[in-house]
Amino acid sequence: MKLGNNTFLKNLKKDNLPENNILFWDTSLLVAAIIHHEQSDMRKAAIDFIDRLVKERTHVAFSSILIDEFIYVSTINELKKSQGTKSQAKKALERKDNLVIMPHIKDIENNMVALNNIISKFGTRLRLIIPNEAGIVTKALELQCKYRLDRADSIHITTMLFGSQRDIGCFDRHDFCKVDGINIWCKY
Amino acid sequence: MEEKRKRREKQIESIFKLYNGSAVVYHTPKISSKSIAQICSSGSHIAKGISINELINEARK
Numbered sequence: 001m002k003l004g005n006n007t008f009l010k011n012l013k014k015d016n017l018p019e020n021n022i023l024f025w026d027t028s029l030l031v032a033a034i035i036h037h038e039q040s041d042m043r044k045a046a047i048d049f050i051d052r053l054v055k056e057r058t059h060v061a062f063s064s065i066l067i068d069e070f071i072y073v074s075t076i077n078e079l080k081k082s083q084g085t086k087s088q089a090k091k092a093l094e095r096k097d098n099l100v101i102m103p104h105i106k107d108i109e110n111n112m113v114a115l116n117n118i119i120s121k122f123g124t125r126l127r128l129i130i131p132n133e134a135g136i137v138t139k140a141l142e143l144q145c146k147y148r149l150d151r152a153d154s155i156h157i158t159t160m161l162f163g164s165q166r167d168i169g170c171f172d173r174h175d176f177c178k179v180d181g182i183n184i185w186c187k188y
Numbered sequence: 189m190e191e192k193r194k195r196r197e198k199q200i201e202s203i204f205k206l207y208n209g210s211a212v213v214y215h216t217p218k219i220s221s222k223s224i225a226q227i228c229s230s231g232s233h234i235a236k237g238i239s240i241n242e243l244i245n246e247a248r249k
Contacts, residue, residue: 043228051224114227114231117230119214120218120219126214127204128214129207129212132210133207133210162207163206165203
């Protein structure tokens with residue numbers, strides 16, 4: 001795999017803020033913080049990182065597709081607990097299997113409450129961007145073809161690039177490093 | 189300091205203007221002094237037994 005020409009930044013310090021003090025978010029950061037196992041190092045790193053963003057009063061922005069992606073990942077993760085594997089969980093969700101899904105509703109709801117609570121910590125320093133600009137959609141499709149990115153990742157990246165920004169908080173090194181010129185914060 | 193902050197806020201606003209109104213402030217209820225670690229811990233993996241009403245009430249304080 002050819003890696004893009006990217007910068008990986010592990011720490012957010014006062015003298016090392018994202019360009020323009022704005023950081024875009026990928027879903028993987030919130031998934032790591034909320035959904036990953038309690039003892040996971042990735043989870044601890046994500047919590048520590050978000051904590052710093054709150055303390056440093058960093059502005060945060062993300063595409064509305066993040067909410068959709070978070071719901072999906074959270075649902076699959078919960079279903080996996082009863083279904084054993086991710087693939088079985090996906091199949092149960094595709095079948096809209098009531099008996100499998102309903103016992104997990106409360107847990108999925110807990111994840112959503114945690115997501116909202118994190119978001120609320122940023123107050124007016126957080127912007128939700130609806131990726132309805134034609135430029136965003138066109139570029140996202142281009143990135144999907146060029147780098148074989150999935151739909152959500154391509155929209156996260158193009159939403160950020162549309163505002164001429166390059167800094168994204170992300171734990172998904174594999175996919176995001178395919179695109180050149182991005183500052184990926186919180187490499188793990 | 190205040191002037192610097194205002195200048196920065198202005199720069200940030202000009203960036204969000206590029207989105208032609210599709211960058212909106214996401215309004216969520218203000219939560220109390222809960223830390224990020226506490227918030228994340230209210231996620232499902234260790235939230236068994238915590239009442240959802242309790243979490244919602246906390247979020248709406």
